[in-house]
Amino acid sequence: MSSSVIDFIATEARFGAQNYAPIGVVLSRGEGVWVWDTEGNRYLDCLSAYSAVSQGHCHPKILAAMVEQAHRLTLTSRAFHNDQLALFYEEIAALTGSHKVLPMNSGAEAVETAIKSVRKWGYEVKGVPDGQAEIIVCANNFHGRTLGIVGFSTDPETHGHFGPFAPGFKIIPFGDAAALKKAITPNTVAFLVEPIQGEAGVVIPPAGYFTEVRQLCTANNVMLVLDEIQTGLGRTGKLLAEQHEGIEADVTLLGKALSGGFYPVSAVLSNNDVLGTLRPGQHGSTFGGNPLACAVARAAMRVLVEEGMIENAARQGARFLEGLKDIRANTIREVRGRGLMLAVELHPEAGRARRYCEALQGKGILAKDTHEQTIRIAPPLVITSDQVDWALERLASTLTQDFS
Ligand SMILES: *Cc1c(COP(=O)(O)O)cnc(C)c1O
Secondary structure, eight states: OOHHHHHHHHHHHHHSOOOOOOOSOOEEEEEBTEEEETTOOEEEESSHHHHTTTTOBTOHHHHHHHHHHHHHOOOOOTTSOOTTHHHHHHHHHHHHTOSEEEEESSHHHHHHHHHHHHHHHIIIIIOOOTTOOEEEEETTOOOOSSHHHHTTOOOHHHHTTOOOOOSOEEEEOTTOHHHHHHHOOTTEEEEEEOSSBTTTTSBOOOTTHHHHHHHHHHHTTOEEEEEOTTTTTTTTSSSSTHHHHTOOOSEEEEOGGGGTTSSOOEEEEESSSTGGGOOTTSSOOSSTTOHHHHHHHHHHHHHHHHTTHHHHHHHHHHHHHHHHHHOOOTTEEEEEEETTEEEEEEOGGGOOHHHHHHHHHHTTEEOEEETTTEEEEOOOTTOOHHHHHHHHHHHHHHHTSOOO
16 A cells, blocks of 8 residues: 555544544445546446445536536525426426435435434324333334334444434334244334335345235234435335235335435335325424435436346346356355345355455456455446356455455
C-alpha cells in the first residue's frame, strides 16, 4: 500500500468512531460492476454496497436525473408540495402494485415507520387495547440500527449495552410457520420478516414457508410486513422476493437500490389501510419525499426495468450459483443463493471468511464476510456472463487455498 492509502486509513481511524472494520482498500471511482482504488487498481464489486448499487456504480441515467433535478429544486420539506413526489408515488405504485406509499430516507426509518403504522392500525382498525400491540419478528433478523429496531435483534453485538428497549416484540425462529401460529395472540398486529435473511448469511426459508405465513396472517388479521430493503428491486431475480413464493405482503419495505446508490431513499408500501391511519402531524421526515430523492428513485426504478436488470439477475444468478456449486474445495460447507444474492459458507476449520475476502481483494474482487464463516456475493445486477466466469475463476482459486 502506498503512503497516501495508509494516510486515508489512519486518518479515518484517528478521527472516526470505530463502528466498522472495512477491508483495507480506499476506493475513489466506480462504473458499472467495477470500482477503482486510489492507486488505480480495479476490482469487481461483489457487495454492491449491501445491494444499494444494484443498477451499477454511477449509472449514467440516474446520474443525469440527479444532476438535472439538483439544478432545479432539491428540498421543499413536506410543508409544501413538489412536482416530483406525485410522479414518484404513481410510478412506484404501478411498479409494485401498491396503493399507498410513505417515503423516508434510510432503510431503518422505513422499518420504524412500518412499526408505528401497524401499531396504529392495530389500535384504530383491529381494535387492540391501547399499549398492548404485539409485533412478531424472527431470530437472526436484521432490520437496521435504530433503538427501536436493535431492541428486537438477537445478535448480542447489535443490542449489547444499548438498552433499555421498547417492549412489544416477540421473537420466533425464522422459517418455522408452526412457531408463528403459536406466537399469534389477539393483540398481534404484525409479523415483520425478511423474505431471505441477508445479514444472517443469505438464509433461505423452506419452500412453502411464506405460503403458510400468508395464510396465518390472513386468518388472524395480522399484517404481514416484508422487509425487502435488501431482497427487493430485482436482487433475487424477481422485482420482489415475495413473488418467488406467490404471495403478497400487506406492507412492503424498500430502500437501498431504490436510489441506485446515489442517495438514501426508502419507502413503505401498503396494500390496505395501514398507512391510511396516519393523519397530518403524526409522522414525518424533513428529507423524506424530497424532489431530489424522488427524481433519483424514479430514474433508478426506470433503468431497472428498461435495461432488463431483473431478468439479468435471474440469469446471471443461476450461472453464478451453478459455478459456485461446481467448485470442489474442502473449505466450502454450503453454497446458497437466489438471483444475485449469494453466499459461500465455509467450514469452521477453514479459517475466518475475512481472510478469504482479503485474498479475493488481491485478485481484484471485493466481497465482504458476514458472521465469521460466510462470504457474501452480491454484484450489481448488470453483471455479464463473462464477468461471472471471471469472478468464479478467482473464487475457485481462492477457496481451494487454506487459511486456517
Ligand atoms: C440494510 C437493511 C436495512 C437497514 O437499511 P439502512 O438504510 O442501513 O438503515 C433494513 N433491513 C434490511 C433487510 C437491510 O438489508
